Amino acid sequence: MKMKNILVIGGDGFCGWPTALHLSNLGHKVSIVDNFARREIDIELGANSLTPICSMKERLQAWKEETGKIIAFDEIDVATDYDQLEKLLASLKPDTIIHFGEQRAAPYSMKGSYEKCYTVENNISATHNILAAITHLKLDSHVVHLGTMGVYGYDDDGIEIPEGYLKVYIPGDDKQIYPRDILYPTNPGSVYHMTKSMDQLLFQFYAKNDRLRITDLHQGIVWGTQTAETKLDDRLINRFDYDGDYGTVLNRFLMQAAIGHPLTVHGTGGQTRAFIHIQDTVQCLALAVENPPERNGKVKILNQMTETHTVRDLANIVSKITDALIANVDNPRNEAAENGLRVCNKTFISLGLKPITLEEGLMDETQEIAMRFAKRCQVNMIPCVSTWTENQRPGLVQKPLAA
């Protein structure tokens, strides 16, 4: 394997941090950029990571002590400071730029006008600034972007979701049938997911017009907290979000189970979603870095997920392990009550990904994270109080849980 010079934008976050460590461990030269927006939003929301995460300085020091490897760090807001970004790229000339620098919580993106506008401006400008700077500097950098399965929407109509592109047939007015390979028509379910759909158009244009090499990873919901690298030292621990905005469904179930509260299922729990363990995420990122697309005008799109479950099934699995009860509450999202989901993920499997399944990994997660740090839990932060439409406001959809 050839050592690459890799810049991880958003390298302080839940996916970015373990990815940076994993790539560093593999022998790549890794630099991190972050603006600490995720930590600031914790302060804004009064939320916290269940796991006690260290400062970037302590994290990098611990990594150096454990492995002898050095990761560089620059605090830059790539969405608002194009000039600093361009300057860094000009000096670094990275082989690969991994772009995690986006606001990534759907509920947060739906809270109100401020959060909607922030999510759109931050995510679109971050992505576009990176593409414009690479183009201007004529860099050879391969961009690897973390997208989401959510851009596809959750229509259940007998079609397996392909990897980004859909083969369709168009009847011409000359009675001929014209086959075309199009970007899968997106149907995002939140402002956050919408920004990832818009990112796709940015990638499509810069791949076509400027022949940039871009890989877009449409990721499922990530579960798990630790990777081989973050387990090396407590100071390297990854974040675990359980609040109503940033905590994904599985984390909130584990947290509820750990504090002896019923698992709150939104609606019927018939929503099917795609999942992947954080350890598999960092493996996928390494595989994406090693397998850039040709400079052929087309974005490489991969589905980064390993299994699908309904929310109801998840609750049952967690309940089986923990003996927690299950309670159904109103669904704050504007979505179908029930949907099927079949997803093609053959590229990563063919590249050698060996998935960790929920059934095998969930017990560890429960004991090593949720139970171990349960005393740090702010119980009132668990319910989702962001709603999808103005008619659901004001007031909470779900009552906060009693402490």
Place this chain on the structure above:
Amino acid sequence: MKMKNILVIGGDGFCGWPTALHLSNLGHKVSIVDNFARREIDIELGANSLTPICSMKERLQAWKEETGKIIAFDEIDVATDYDQLEKLLASLKPDTIIHFGEQRAAPYSMKGSYEKCYTVENNISATHNILAAITHLKLDSHVVHLGTMGVYGYDDDGIEIPEGYLKVYIPGDDKQIYPRDILYPTNPGSVYHMTKSMDQLLFQFYAKNDRLRITDLHQGIVWGTQTAETKLDDRLINRFDYDGDYGTVLNRFLMQAAIGHPLTVHGTGGQTRAFIHIQDTVQCLALAVENPPERNGKVKILNQMTETHTVRDLANIVSKITDALIANVDNPRNEAAENGLRVCNKTFISLGLKPITLEEGLMDETQEIAMRFAKRCQVNMIPCVSTWTENQRPGLVQKPLAA
């Protein structure tokens, strides 16, 4: 016809100003918002409108003197000042918001990183702020947005371009065929056109999630300068751009003819484009205002164009009228040398639009605008010096014309 309360965002611009006057003339209550970005870019580029345009204050005073009608004005940058926009909408509660508030020149959007980032940030934030504010305030406002034919791209493959949506057939993995009505897959040719494609995703989401009523007008290249209303008084005159960034192909031909220079055709001139006269544009806007979509979760998309021509044909038409010579120069754009284009525009025709054709209107335009104001022309501003890729820089694609 019921009088409506209409806000025209970008009402100082080339399409916005005559639209505001036309709607005011029809008896609607009209308010204008503008940030004068277009006038500032003139200063930045050292360009000017061939026609001497008055200040907004003089324009509104002249309108009042000529017609007795009052148009309100607020200077707000809707892309960067969400709070001011929300405040204005809360007090105005418009029935209709016409959104022209975007940077609209493809060559300008390709000049360099600054112009690319500005175009993306301005256009996306302007559109999104409007949608977020309407949603937050629970207004009933119908949004009418000026999009572009350019979002469709110019693939020539036997399919007439429909009005926004494309009927396709998808083969399922269960051997069934699934018909779907999808947003026409976009293939924008510049950063500017890309922002209009991204706007479509914003509209799709807010129509679906918040049931906003939105009409998106995919407009062809506008030609002509004056409308019935802007002709009423010299102080009401509309702008005429002939510079390489903002001047569209026909204006630059007319300008070249007026100063005795050969008409410069980019490449072979085999590019087919859609056109519409500014007088027809304002009629289309009035028709769109009168015919809002249902609150059915779907954006209403109309093609706002009346005829198609190749650039070569245009040059021949202008040459026939003016005796100008024709010269072929390099094409700065990254596009096919030749393409066909057939466009469905049946909705506006069925609503009563009676198009002004190039053949009948071009002589007036030549005499009343290009010849009359030829002495104000800055000859060195006519060539397009913006290029589509970094490999074409630095240096000019076309030599500036000798004065």
